[in-house]
Amino acid sequence: SQKIEQNSEALNIQEGKTATLTCNYTNYSPAYLQWYRQDPGRGPVFLLLIRENEKEKRKERLKVTFDTTLKQSLFHITASQPADSATYLCALGSGGGADGLTFGKGTHLIIQP
Amino acid sequence: DGGITQSPKYLFRKEGQNVTLSCEQNLNHDAMYWYRQDPGQGLRLIYYSQIVNDFQKGDIAEGYSVSREKKESFPLTVTSAQKNPTAFYLCASSTLMGRGNTEAFFGQGTRLTVV
Numbered sequence: 001s002q003k004i005e006q007n008s009e010a011l012n013i014q015e016g017k018t019a020t021l022t023c024n025y026t027n028y029s030p031a032y033l034q035w036y037r038q039d040p041g042r043g044p045v046f047l048l049l050i051r052e053n054e055k056e057k058r059k060e061r062l063k064v065t066f067d068t069t070l071k072q073s074l075f076h077i078t079a080s081q082p083a084d085s086a087t088y089l090c091a092l093g094s095g096g097g098a099d100g101l102t103f104g105k106g107t108h109l110i111i112q113p
Numbered sequence: 114d115g116g117i118t119q120s121p122k123y124l125f126r127k128e129g130q131n132v133t134l135s136c137e138q139n140l141n142h143d144a145m146y147w148y149r150q151d152p153g154q155g156l157r158l159i160y161y162s163q164i165v166n167d168f169q170k171g172d173i174a175e176g177y178s179v180s181r182e183k184k185e186s187f188p189l190t191v192t193s194a195q196k197n198p199t200a201f202y203l204c205a206s207s208t209l210m211g212r213g214n215t216e217a218f219f220g221q222g223t224r225l226t227v228v
Contacts (some may be wrong), residue, residue, distance in 0.1 A: 004155070034216065043119075043203050044156075045221030089155070091217075098147050099163075100171055101217060103155040 002028045004104035006090055012082050012110045021075040021107045023090030028102070030092035033066055033073050037088045038106065047088075048075075080111045116140065119204050119220035125228050126191070134189045134223045136204035136210040143209045145187035146217065150172060159202075162187055163209060191225065199227050209215065 005024045013019040023033070032051045036044035050066045050073070051056045057064045065078040077084050087108045091101040117138040125191025126132045138145065144163050148156040158171030162181040181187055187206075191198045201224050205217040 013161075039226075041222070043221050044215035045219070049216060085163075088173075091156075097168065099157040100148075100161045103148075104159075105153065105155040 001090075003028070003092065004028075004090060004092060004102060006088075006104040007107040009038050010108040012109055013113060015080060015082060015111055017050065017080055019077040019080045019109055019111070021088050021090075021109065022103055023073040024065055025071050028071075028092055029060060029068075030094065032093050033064075033090045034101065035064060035073075035075050036063075036089040036091060044089055048060070060087070066074055067091045077109075082111045082113055085109055114137040117204060117206050117218050119202075119223050121223060122221065124225045125223060127228060128213055129193045131190055131192050132225065134191070134202055134204075134225070136187045136220060137185055138164055138187075138206045138218070139185060140206055140218060141184070141217065142206035142218070143184070145181070145206045146207075147171075147177070147179065147187070147189045148203045148205065150222075156203060159189065187189045197206060200225060 003026045034049045035047045038044040050062045050064045061078045065074045087106040089106045090104040093101050117216050128190050146161045147159040150156050156198050158180045159177050160171050162168035165184050178190045192226045201221050201222050203222045207215045207217045
């Protein structure tokens, strides 16, 4: 069955450093991968999308890489701030696109001042 | 303001009751989705709809029902057949643009508790 793995434990990073989150998947050939941010008690908010034929995507302090050979995506937040503290979800989609996403359990990121 | 609205924010249900969760969007999106989130778990797909008057079961559809009579609305009914309904329910929408690959917009969620 399809499986998506994200760091199961909380990730503690000092303010100003780069936070790197990992998303690994098995038994899946996604056409694209998305990253979302979720704050407690709220719905996820879209951050970045990367397609299977793309290696890297950037948006301000965020960078995503996608390695379909390793079946892995890395999500980086540079110059991290306490306001970046949240749970980050990795989601995979198929080529059709409109039949829903498959989500990982998320990684809880804590940026300490 | 464009967005997706879920109501109510909190809902309490007695054993054996059916309850309906509301989801409305004014983003003109064709596709709408319902996910369930349990503590420490990822989002799991319940139902989705790509067009009015049509919907498909997701991974955990048992004990749930939906309707899509209008493009803007996709209500979810949690029936008494759902054995463990206490959870955080999230509605989302997206465009069908080309081959998809588009972001999902989520509502703020409904927290359902069985009392």
